[in-house]
Amino acid sequence: xxxxxxxxxxxxxxxxxxxxxxxxxxxxxAGIIGTLxxxxxxxxxxxxxxxxxxxxxxxxxxxxxxxxxxxxxLRFTEHLHIDLGILLDPISVMMLVVITTVSLxxxxxxxxxxxxxxxxxxxxxxxxxxxxxxxxxxxxxNIFQMYIxxxxxxxxxxxxxxxxxxxxxxxxxxxxxxxxxxxxxxxFLIGILLLSYYTKTFDFGLLTADRATLVTTSFAGGTFLGxxxxxWALALIFMGGAGKSAMFPLHIWLPDAMExxxxxxxxxxxxxxxxxxxxxxxxxxxxxFFAAPEVLEMIAFVGAFTALFxxxxxxxxxxxxxxxxxSTISQIAYMMVALGVSGYGDHDGLGYMASMFHLFTHAFxxxxxxxxxxxVIHAVHSNEMNHMGGLHKxxxxxxxxxxxxxxxxxxxxxxSGFFSKDEILAAAFHHQPAIFWTLWVVAGLTAxxxxxxxxxxxxxxxxxxDAHHKPHESPMTMALPLxxxxxxxxxxxxxxxxxxxxxxxxxxxxxxDPLVATLSIAVAVVGIGIAFFLYFKDSKAPARIxxxxxxxxxxxxxxxxxxxxxxxxxxxxxxxxxxxxIKWFDRHIVxxxxxxxxWTTQKAAASIRGLQSGQVQFYAWIFIAGSLVxxxxxxxx
Amino acid sequence: MFFIGIYGFxxxxxxIAILISLELVLNAVEINFAVFNRxxxxxxxxxxxxxxxxxxxxxxxxxVALAIIINAYRAIGNIDIKNLSKMKH
Numbered sequence: 232x233x234x235x236x237x238x239x240x241x242x243x244x245x246x247x248x249x250x251x252x253x254x255x256x257x258x259x260x261a262g263i264i265g266t267l268x269x270x271x272x273x274x275x276x277x278x279x280x281x282x283x284x285x286x287x288x289x290x291x292x293x294x295x296x297x298x299x300x301x302x303x304x305l306r307f308t309e310h311l312h313i314d315l316g317i318l319l320d321p322i323s324v325m326m327l328v329v330i331t332t333v334s335l336x337x338x339x340x341x342x343x344x345x346x347x348x349x350x351x352x353x354x355x356x357x358x359x360x361x362x363x364x365x366x367x368x369x370x371x372x373n374i375f376q377m378y379i380x381x382x383x384x385x386x387x388x389x390x391x392x393x394x395x396x397x398x399x400x401x402x403x404x405x406x407x408x409x410x411x412x413x414x415x416x417x418x419f420l421i422g423i424l425l426l427s428y429y430t431k432t433f434d435f436g437l438l439t440a441d442r443a444t445l446v447t448t449s450f451a452g453g454t455f456l457g458x459x460x461x462x463w464a465l466a467l468i469f470m471g472g473a474g475k476s477a478m479f480p481l482h483i484w485l486p487d488a489m490e491x492x493x494x495x496x497x498x499x500x501x502x503x504x505x506x507x508x509x510x511x512x513x514x515x516x517x518x519x520f521f522a523a524p525e526v527l528e529m530i531a532f533v534g535a536f537t538a539l540f541x542x543x544x545x546x547x548x549x550x551x552x553x554x555x556x557x558s559t560i561s562q563i564a565y566m567m568v569a570l571g572v573s574g575y576g577d578h579d580g581l582g583y584m585a586s587m588f589h590l591f592t593h594a595f596x597x598x599x600x601x602x603x604x605x606x607v608i609h610a611v612h613s614n615e616m617n618h619m620g621g622l623h624k625x626x627x628x629x630x631x632x633x634x635x636x637x638x639x640x641x642x643x644x645x646x647s648g649f650f651s652k653d654e655i656l657a658a659a660f661h662h663q664p665a666i667f668w669t670l671w672v673v674a675g676l677t678a679x680x681x682x683x684x685x686x687x688x689x690x691x692x693x694x695x696x697d698a699h700h701k702p703h704e705s706p707m708t709m710a711l712p713l714x715x716x717x718x719x720x721x722x723x724x725x726x727x728x729x730x731x732x733x734x735x736x737x738x739x740x741x742x743x744d745p746l747v748a749t750l751s752i753a754v755a756v757v758g759i760g761i762a763f764f765l766y767f768k769d770s771k772a773p774a775r776i777x778x779x780x781x782x783x784x785x786x787x788x789x790x791x792x793x794x795x796x797x798x799x800x801x802x803x804x805x806x807x808x809x810x811x812x813i814k815w816f817d818r819h820i821v822x823x824x825x826x827x828x829x830w831t832t833q834k835a836a837a838s839i840r841g842l843q844s845g846q847v848q849f850y851a852w853i854f855i856a857g858s859l860v861x862x863x864x865x866x867x868x
Numbered sequence: 869m870f871f872i873g874i875y876g877f878x879x880x881x882x883x884i885a886i887l888i889s890l891e892l893v894l895n896a897v898e899i900n901f902a903v904f905n906r907x908x909x910x911x912x913x914x915x916x917x918x919x920x921x922x923x924x925x926x927x928x929x930x931x932v933a934l935a936i937i938i939n940a941y942r943a944i945g946n947i948d949i950k951n952l953s954k955m956k957h
Contacts, residue, residue: 847949
């Protein structure tokens, strides 16, 4: 399995090659080199997946962790050292397949979408860098390697969001994304340090082995503010995951990240990078479950709230990419909830499996939605829903594939989203009814806003396009990935996922809970129905409803003023109320005392400088007078 | 004699006069050495030797002072002590 190293090495070579050659090669050549390199990666990833799942991965009933490569990179102490290596287990192999597939589709798609853009070569170089970091992240053997690649992913995401660096809004968005995730990563780093300080290891294998015994024993006794240190460490690690995966309240960067090129949004901000947080929690799942179940509970509630919150916002947004961004937040929150409600082992681990399953299917249909949206934007040259409508007759392929993706995300049988979402709902149902009903409502909302989007774009013929500027179907390079992803979106749900991925690596059997399935399909159909009545034909009803909702609608449209709240927290609270007084203290008290000292010396010097007249006789006078005084004092005292 | 020297040292403006006053001060000290030695410790000669040393040092000092005065004269054209305050900086 040593050849799996090539999957990671190829993209970094591509990055260096394309980045160094830069504009010396023609844009098309750069694009083709990038795409071919990625094809190579994808083929290797499929080979690894095949070999792992069907030949060598299973010993007895259990999926083993295979480490084909591991070398020591940095040694701190006897036990604590950072390794770099490759870890193959069901979830990392699954992620390899997902990342290379979506990345390849995006590479092909971008050949058409980015045609004629300045910086085409840079774009492909950065895509390769991103693929490298993401692949490195998923195969990490230890938490520190994961952290390194975690940051690399952040950097490449930053530079791709800011790809149109002449646009101020893109620059602001890239900075926001970087700063918010960096802030969250601070928590991640502290968590890693705490964890490694107590357990004396970074290695995932050691941390999770034997029901995370190492963690549960080594943390014994320590508490801080009423919670055990283990809880703190794992909660802080989750904070890093929440930042990357856009959980409330750190989700604010993701909608703005849509300033980047659309294929980038599809790859990074829908299919791969944003699920890194879910992947992190899944990777450490036994640790969470045995060492800090209360953190897992917190994750479930944070996830459920985020899912609902983002779904509500998505309803009112009019920028199609933003709708998709909020739907991404909502779906990732679904995966988080699934992890949060999951148990360990056999059928209790349903949530864990469902989370990974949803990650898998969501990657395909969300990438498809974004690429479809890109195709629409390409045709209409606008992101605004109001500028679209009635596109179905112009863009048949895009319309059909988009419909498939919408059905998949809404969870209609037999599309992929149905299976994964159903497992999540079933897991939540057995764990905590409140969470289940929240997710159930979210499922309805999801169906509603996705079909609102679909009808507004492709039907609802309220707009007449100019004769000389008719929207047209996208070129083949863009249509092909759409079709391919649509096929995956339909069929990827049929994979018996529980045979491959489970919390304790032992395959188990799942069955579809008829009650849950009926409930979820019913609510999805209701959502679609409402969307159909409101948006299929141009009507005044949506505006009327919006007016009747009044303040609630406005608040939702402004994303519940979360951006403003953060702005207020940073600008007013931190900058003005904390930093300003500290600055004042520094300027006036610290600097002031030093300045005062200098000032006093200067003044004293100025007042006595007159004494130094240069008149030697005057000095002599003083000297004699002084000695006389001393003489008198000595004589008479 | 000592205080005549001091008085002259402080009040004279001419550097030569100041130098002469300085000589007076020194000579007063040396006479003191010699006289006190003679009356208080007649059997010993430390005071006498000290006086001889003092005369030698005075001579050397006078030579140096005169050289300085000549240089000062060359530099500023007169030997008035009031005009020699540049060294204060």
